[in-house]
Amino acid sequence: PPARAVESEATVEAGEVIGASEAAVAAVRVSAGDDAAGVPGAVGGAAPRVPGPWSGAVPAAELVGGPAELTAAVARLLRDVVVVGTLEDAEELVAARPELTAVTGDGDLLGTHFAHGGSAGAPTLLEVQASVDEAAAELEDLAARCEKLAEEQQAAAGRRAECAALVEELAERRRAADREKSQVAGDLGRLGGQARAAAGEAERSDAAAARAEEALARATEEAEELAERLAVAEEEPGGGDEEPDTAVRDRLAADGANARQTEMEARLQARTHEERVKALAGRADALDRGARAEREARVRAERRRARLRREAEVAGAVAAGGRQLLAHVEVSAVRAEEERGAAERAKAEREAALVAERSQARDLKSELDKLTDSMHRGEVLGAEKRLRIEQLETRALEELGVEPAGLMSEYGPEQLVPPSPAADGEVLPEDPEHPRNQPVPYVRTDQEKRLRAAERAYQQLGKVNPLALEEFAALEERHQFLSEQLEDLKKTRADLMQVVKEVDERVEQVFTEAYHDTAREFEGVFARLFPGGEGRLVLTDPDDMLATGVDVEARPPGKKVKRLSLLSGGERSLTAVALLVSIFKARPSPFYVMDEVEAALDDTNLQRLIRIMEELQESSQLIVITHQKRTMEVADALYGVSMQGDGVSKVISQRLH
Template sequence: MVDDLAAARALVGAHPGLRAVTRDGDVLAAHLAVGGGAGGSSVLQMRAALDQAAADLDAARVTAGRTAIGLESAAEAEHRAQAELDAAQARVTEAPTAIRVAQAGVSAAQGGLDQVRARQREADQRDAAAAKRLAQLEAAAQAAADEAARLAKSVAAAEEARAQAREEAAELEIRLAEAEYAGELESEPTTDARDDLAEATTAARQREMEARLQVRTAEERVKGLEGKADGLLRAAQRERHERAQAATQRARRKQLAVVADAVAKGAARVLRVLAGSIELAAGERDAADLARVAVDAELKQVRLRVRELGQELDKLVNRVHGSEVARTEQRLRLEQMEQRALADFGVEAEALVAEYGPDVPVPGEPPVPYERREQEKRARAAERQMTELGKVNPLALEEFAALEERHAFLNSQLEDLKNTRRELMTVVQEVDNRVQAMFAAAYEDVAREFEQIFTRVFPGGDGKLVLTDPADMLTTGIEVEARPPGKKVKRLSLLSGGERSLTAVAFLVSIFKARPSPFYVMDEVEAALDDTNTQRLLTLFEELRESSQLIVITHNKRTMEIADALYGVSMRGDGVTQVISQRLRERV
């Protein structure tokens, strides 16, 4: 901080690294000179301006970055357009068939060049906006520097006020000390004087404190403004450098755009020349195609004629070859026939021709002239008859005698079998008759006994046996009809379990009565019977025991009571069965 510009020049000349600020706000450095403003602004306004300047600087940096990106994108697009233009030009120089692809490539290159120009215009606009923004930032930086200078003046004034406040405070302290010392020496001062001195001291200290605060605040603001001002200046320098680079790139792109425009115009001229050449070549090609079509048609007719002649030649060659083969076969066949006639009959071919030749009539009644077709038919018929006869078997007589003897033997055996069959059929008939007689007698006896026994076990009921096929006693079946008293049903399937069981026992007892046996074995036949029916069954057992021995397995006590002896089977604790017998009465 210096008083005027002369002092600032002297200070900067002595120390080039320093920056001098005068009380009027002028800033002077080795490579910088900024004039101060005449008017002043408040601290809040300067801070707001400084913040706005910082924001504008950031926005300018972003804009500059976008501008740089846009310029780079424009440069890349220009390079791509140039590459496409080169590729299109290379395709133009190829065959005439690629002219449409080349035209499309040139059109795409021209479109890319237009896009590059549009992007270049946009980049120029952004560059102008960035330059305008840079000027605004420089103005804001200058205002910030002026504000820093004014704040420096405020700091100096605050330092002077602080020095004065310190002097006043020191003077008041001296006065207070003298007053206290004088009071001790002479007499105690009055209350009003002591209060005045205390208030003066407090006010001086307060002014000193405020001055210190102002000085500290001003120093901090000066430091912050100096830093922001330096940052703004550096940003402005960078912006200038970037603008210079952007201008250089823009100039280079303009040159490239001019070159690209010239190349596009040259390509257009080349395309026009190529279009004319292609039209001429197309006309010549069409004429050549017409000539080729005519030649192809004539060549096709010639080839068709050559193919037809070749087919006729093949037919003639095949026909000639077939004729030669047929003549050769005929000659070989004649030679074989001559050899066969000589070998089989001992007659030469001349003699056979003289005797059986085509000039000699065929023997018969009457002889007929020789006709080849008729004689071939006769020969084929004779060959078929010989084939049907087969070869001559010299052992046919012996085989016939053996077969005749075998036939006589088989006839005798057949007669024996017929006689044996007649005898067996007679025996079978006798057995069938006897079986029918025995079955009929047994059936009559059983049916008679069943009717009697059924009326005994079912008092008032009706039961009988009926044959299903009385005409054939060997295959007939037996149906049991049972009608207990008080019921109209006769079929066993409609009876109760006890009734069916008692009916079955009655049928068995009927068989026993009709054809007695030395003994009978029954297994719990009374299990499904009530006491009344059981008593009826026991009555039947009493009748059977008169002529036969009964072995009955039962759990019924009433059945056990009529038995002569009881045999019980039980299991001991060790798992071994034990038979216990007990005779109840002696048989008479």
């Protein structure tokens, strides 16, 4: 911040040139007392050097600690800076030692030609950092309080949801109790009606039973009367040969049968009424038990309804308390939100201040780093220069044997450079006074060019190899040996190529002869196996007999196809047999082995094949594995494998001719 004007005995503004050190010190004191941020200025004129002692002065470099690699640089930066206790001590020190710069504990800086006043009221970097830390701590507390209030708000919302759920549950239970009460009342009315109906039915059953008992009694009396009358009738004596009246007997018998039938029906009706009475009694007991159960259920329902009523009252009280708690929670949430907003705003302000302070700290740190780097680079360059000089002196002693002083006196830059020798193809002038033959002044760029040209020429020469002759002789001998080996390989290759050529010619000749013989025989054999058909062998590439293929064309009689894939199984088998037989006839062999070659042939084609086998049999021996009886009939000997009852197989042979 800019320093404001300070009125004193000598009025001083920021950037104003001060006439003397006493006025500068007075301005610094005034600025410190007025809480100015600092009054920089320049002291004009030479400060008087008043000798005198000073106390409490400590070199600033001794108060700074840090890494060893930076301590030296800091010591150089603070070489003439001394820390004193008060501004008076600083004034005495600068007056006595003008080359020093004094710094007080309040931040005042005083030198011979400048003065910078500190401010006791202005915050230092440590104070600013402490304020920033305090603001960060307060911000963390506010954030913690916000989180706590948010958690309390969430808990209150949860409790509110639980209370609402409890109220809803109690309401639902109350509605269920009302429904159950209505259902119990309906069941009680229905059971009462059923009980009244059962009582009427029981009364009617009792009356019917009484009537049945009266009828039974009357029937019993009538039966007894009839029995007595029958007995009396049987006891009455009959007179003479007088026949008894059968009509009376029949009537009496009919009356007795009717009486027994009436008695039986009365008994059945009485038994039926008794069963109905028992059933009605059981039903009445069941209805009584049901009525008692319903009354007990009604009592339980009344109790349950009373309990639900009490629970509803409790739930209402809980809901009211929950609503009050919710209102308090909402007020707390609003208050917490306001506090949170205020905390966030304070946090933003503190963060902005913190960012500004950090930016300022980074700027100061970068400036310090730049100064440190520049000092370090200067020291490194000086050390490199000194090391380079030492290396050049050592090299001059080791390679040239010349002391550095003599080298500078004889070959220094002030000495003339002798003319360089003639390059390749260059002709020097014969005149000694020619500029080309005269020494020239030392020019560094020209001499560096000469040095680079000489180094390139030296590198092109390479190192001296004392064993070059022996190595050349060995390489020459190896070259001669390899040349002879190469000539032998070329000659061997030519011989091998000639042998390959002769073999190819012989193979081509033999294959050509075998092909023509086989093709000729195939036409005849195919015509015999397929009377009226045509068959032949065709080369796929007649111009190259070593790489050509052979196609088999077969056309049985009555067919126009020529591809084997379009023939039947027997035709293909017979065509293959024709090709084999053609090869056998073109190039006969002492014996042939055939394995069921006629398995797919019918009798006609089999007979044709057997005739061809008989022809081959005249010059060769045939071994045929077959299951065809007709093939076995033309054989000279048969060999078979048989297994007897003991489970051991054995070979059986039979000669036929």
